[in-house]
Amino acid sequence: GLTTGIVGLPNVGKSTLFNAITQAGAESANYPFCTIDPNVGVVDVPDERLDRLAEIVNPQRIIPTSVQFVDIAGLVKGASQGEGLGNKFLSHIREVDAIIHVVRCFEDENITHVAGKVDPASDIETINLELVLADLESVEKRLERVARQKKSGDKAAIQEHELLTRLQEVLAEGSPARSLDLSDEEKLIIKSLNLLTLKKMLYAANVGEAEVADPEQNPYVQIVKQIAAKEGADVVTVSAQVEAEIAELDAEERKAFLAELGLETSGLDRLINAAYRLLGLITYFTAGEKEVRAWTIREGTKAPQAAGVIHTDFERGFIRAEVISYTDLIRVGSLAHAREKGLLRLEGKDYVVQDGDIITFRFNV
């Protein structure tokens, strides 16, 4: 599956947040690997459409879809130069599909800040600089090799050299590789470099317990938002501490506690949804008497490949998909009505599945 890595300086609340994620965690029996690797947590993607569908279909069970998080501790100033866990840490980030950058926005005299004071702008710069420097090193190493190949007049090498040189310039200025706006072809050329600053990133501003109801009042949050806006990145405000407390409650207690705090959804839910969007994921549903279930695909996936998420046989033997949008189904109230009104579409192998589609696949076994 796709994975989001949680990074940030020490003592900003990463582990607290990660613990909340694993506490709230999906049925671990479905995900045997998370009991093996303590740094991997799998959580259900909250989606109220599932409950609405269940009211219509009355299934025996409801199965949400999930996303995976990895806690990546150990990033400190100088990591790209081998400080702390250094390169080992950076190699963990190379494996993730997207990054959540946790920034400390809470004041607490009892909790040491590595740089001596709460200062989100400086924290963000420190982390981002380490990532940029690590990328600069990868790019320069590759440039050396490509420069030799270029001498023999190899066309691909010339193109790659030009691209790497542009990347080197941007990184040397301290800017992330994603600021270059590369074409798909260019991304493919440098794919094997797994550049850290080419990965999608969002900021999680970790605020104090007292501020969760109105995080905009927190001046540090405003600073994080200004920086994120310049980068075109999203910001989610959470209180890791509060999320850790919420994660221990059952559904009913959770609702009451959130209401008490003046919140509709938990920060964790918002973070999970933001990560899902960041990864470019959408959800389609299957709805039968046995189960109503959400499935995750990348945006732009065609019907046979979407079927393949359920089972490879579904993809191999794909004939067609019977599709209705979530809004149409809710509007008419039942699949039978939808069928009568001709709202169930038959779609072929080129159909691009949309978020919220409810699908029955027809396939050869």
Ligand code: GDP
């Ligand atoms: P990490 O090093 O980034 O993983 O940070 P931790 O999650 O271990 O948190 C460092 C300390 O900050 C712990 O003592 C946490 O209990 C505390 N902490 C985390 N989030 C909050 C918060 O929202 N408010 C306060 N007051 N303390 C927090």
